[in-house]
Amino acid sequence: MERKNPGTDFRLDWFENIAINTPAAERRAASLSARRSLKKEWQAAWLLNAVRCIDLTTLSGDDTADRVARLCAKARQPVDAGQLAALGGEGLTTGAVCVYPTMVAAAKRALQGTVIPVASVATGFPAGLMPLDLRLAEIRYALDQGADEIDIVISRALVLRAEWAALYDEICEMREACGAARMKAILATGELKTLTNVAKASHVAMQAGADFIKTSTGKEPVNATLPVSLVMLRAIRDYRDRTGFAVGFKPAGGLRTAKDALNWQVLMAEELGRDWLRPDLFRIGASSLLADIERQLSHHVTGRYAAVHRLAAG
Ligand SMILES: O=C[C@H](O)COP(=O)(O)O
Numbered sequence: 001m002e003r004k005n006p007g008t009d010f011r012l013d014w015f016e017n018i019a020i021n022t023p024a025a026e027r028r029a030a031s032l033s034a035r036r037s038l039k040k041e042w043q044a045a046w047l048l049n050a051v052r053c054i055d056l057t058t059l060s061g062d063d064t065a066d067r068v069a070r071l072c073a074k075a076r077q078p079v080d081a082g083q084l085a086a087l088g089g090e091g092l093t094t095g096a097v098c099v100y101p102t103m104v105a106a107a108k109r110a111l112q113g114t115v116i117p118v119a120s121v122a123t124g125f126p127a128g129l130m131p132l133d134l135r136l137a138e139i140r141y142a143l144d145q146g147a148d149e150i151d152i153v154i155s156r157a158l159v160l161r162a163e164w165a166a167l168y169d170e171i172c173e174m175r176e177a178c179g180a181a182r183m184k185a186i187l188a189t190g191e192l193k194t195l196t197n198v199a200k201a202s203h204v205a206m207q208a209g210a211d212f213i214k215t216s217t218g219k220e221p222v223n224a225t226l227p228v229s230l231v232m233l234r235a236i237r238d239y240r241d242r243t244g245f246a247v248g249f250k251p252a253g254g255l256r257t258a259k260d261a262l263n264w265q266v267l268m269a270e271e272l273g274r275d276w277l278r279p280d281l282f283r284i285g286a287s288s289l290l291a292d293i294e295r296q297l298s299h300h301v302t303g304r305y306a307a308v309h310r311l312a313a314g
Contacts, residue, residue: 003182004280005245007175007209010168014242015203020195020231029226032263032270043262044300047293048089050261051078053279055119055250057098057287059126059218065106068099072110079294086301094290095279096149100125101138104145117148119184123174126188126217128153132170139177149182150174151285153217156191159201167201171208184250184283185210189228190220198228202235206247214285216253223253226267233271246276252285258296261289 038046056075058067075094084090098119099107107118120142124130130138139150152174158167175183185205189198202213213232216223229251236247249272251264261284268276276282 003178003180003209003211005206005209005211005247007172008207008243010165010204011207012164014207014238015164015200015235018196018199018203020199022195022227025195025227025230029230029267032226032267035270038262038266044087044297046262046265047258047297047300048079048087048092049277050258050265050284051089051290051293052092052095053277053282053284054078054094054289055096055098055252055283055285056094056290057218057252057285058103059098059100059121059287063100063103065103068097068103068106069110071099072097072107072116074290075111075116076114078290079297083294083297083301087297095283098151098285101142101145101147104142104147108146117182118146119149119151119182120145120147121151121153121186121217122147123152125151125153125186126219128155128188132173136173136177139174143179143181147181149184150178151184151186151214152178153186153188154201154205156188159187159192159197162200164200164204167204168208171205171210175209182211183209184212184214184248186214186217186252187232188217188220189215189225189232190222190253195227195231199231199235202232203239206235206239206245210247212248212250212283214250214252214283216251216285218253218285218287220253224251224255224264226263229264229267230271233268237272246281248281248283249276250283250285252283255284255286255289257289257292261293 096117122138123135
């Protein structure tokens with residue numbers, strides 16, 4: 001996957017005066033479903049779109065090559081073929097799979113013959129508490145194994161100490177190590193304390209050349225939330241207005257229900273427009289979301305068959 005965001009010089013003036021009004025962001029996020037209800041007949045299409053944007057993930061201490069192979073089989077055919085045909089979604093795959101660096105080779109083998117990218121976490125995921133040279137070496141290792149995309153973690157301490165230039169320099173080095181591979185910067189928002197920090201870290205990551213900004217590792221006590229996502233999406237919009245570059249967004253961690261998949265897509269559409277709802281600009285990082293989407297899709301298929309039978313019966 002080719003990267004798109006060349007980054008910029010460090011521009012503190014683009015974000016130093018940002019101050020996010022947390023209650024206002026929370027109110028806006030909380031009123032999402034009241035403002036936008038998706039028509040039932042369109043829900044299956046939105047759910048299928050969510051599937052093609054999923055980074056199907058396994059990041060467990062007991063991962064094995066066999067588990068990764070099963071995950072990849074699911075990525076190739078995420079929804080029952082009969083259901084997909086009934087809904088007009090033939091050929092659908094997930095957006096990518098996401099694994100630890102030592103599982104990349106197994107994932108590449110299992111995905112041979114497809115164009116499904118393999119994303120690898122790196123840089124000492126999830127905490128990132130390793131010397132920088134080791135974190136950079138891990139990126140190079142994952143690429144050597146065949147990773148197409150790299151999900152880096154940022155140093156939370158640099159955010160908490162407001163060392164923005166140091167954060168920028170570190171992410172630039174990671175960006176360079178990633179070469180042509182798409183780089184997603186995990187902000188670990190649940191550990192950044194304030195929404196203002198989330199906004200500022202988003203700007204720094206984009207200026208340093210992140211192709212995506214991602215909310216969470218899935219390992220923090222609080223993972224993806226709608227208020228955090230709202231703030232990140234507005235930072236993406238601001239960066240696009242200043243530079244012309246569209247940076248992608250990846251909510252991740254704790255997204256488990258079809259309703260989550262719909263809510264996050266509606267938020268994206270509201271803040272950035274429907275054009276952003278495609279795998280090169282939107283991914284959902286999730287290990288267990290697909291099961292609920294499948295369940296909900298099967299209701300849509302059943303509903304459609306019931307309607308056809310009613311019509312046939314006359
Ligand atoms: O990047 C993806 C996350 O680690 C997935 O988190 P999850 O297991 O809560 O879905």
